[in-house]
Amino acid sequence: MPKLPTVDEVTVPGRRAVPRSRRGWQQLVREIDSCRRCPLGYARQHVVVHRGSLRPRVVFVGEAPGEEEDRVGRPFVGRAGRRLDTAIESLGLRSREFAIINVFKCRPPENRFRSDAALACRPFLAQQLDFLRPRVVVPMGSHALEAFRPDALPILRSAGTRLQWRGRLLFPLVHPAAALHAPALARRWERDLRRLQRALSPTEVK
Numbered sequence: 001m002p003k004l005p006t007v008d009e010v011t012v013p014g015r016r017a018v019p020r021s022r023r024g025w026q027q028l029v030r031e032i033d034s035c036r037r038c039p040l041g042y043a044r045q046h047v048v049v050h051r052g053s054l055r056p057r058v059v060f061v062g063e064a065p066g067e068e069e070d071r072v073g074r075p076f077v078g079r080a081g082r083r084l085d086t087a088i089e090s091l092g093l094r095s096r097e098f099a100i101i102n103v104f105k106c107r108p109p110e111n112r113f114r115s116d117a118a119l120a121c122r123p124f125l126a127q128q129l130d131f132l133r134p135r136v137v138v139p140m141g142s143h144a145l146e147a148f149r150p151d152a153l154p155i156l157r158s159a160g161t162r163l164q165w166r167g168r169l170l171f172p173l174v175h176p177a178a179a180l181h182a183p184a185l186a187r188r189w190e191r192d193l194r195r196l197q198r199a200l201s202p203t204e205v206k
């Protein structure tokens, strides 16, 4: 796979500062909505931009919308989403404290990762994070981690550990969909959530 720029390295045309107002966010959403920068834009039913707070303390970053997300236009609404929601509840995060986004805004056919789409979509991911400014970023799965700290791959080496990104806490997890299919990953998911809970305690992250 060719080396992709991280969200810090994105300088490709299309990245611009988004005014930090509801109107600025809505403008960004409209831009993503009409995007056809890569082939995924022609195959999608809906773009999938975000759910949750616009002033989150924690942002969970998944990889790409699946079939159900593409159908309804919201991230993490299928089985993996229910697992993530349960996890977020167990972490004690209130709705105003978290947001959920993806590396891709459109569904890749057969859920296959595509480097061309990741490259085309990076400016949007960077703009979302510039706008949301979370104190903690939780990339879920290897493609999400790669967008921030490719040096920390593979995901199983870094999941459940505290890393840094732009002076903030970066706390990778395995992808919740992976935890649905393999008992060993389900145990890892649970163990790492407990670690994340400790990392999020008010004495650790204000």
Ligand code: SF4
Pocket (backbone or CB within 6 Å): 032, 035, 036, 037, 038, 039, 040, 041, 042, 047, 104, 105, 106, 117, 120, 121, 124
């Ligand atoms: S995946 Fe990203 S870059 Fe590709 S069409 Fe969708 S919004 Fe645009």
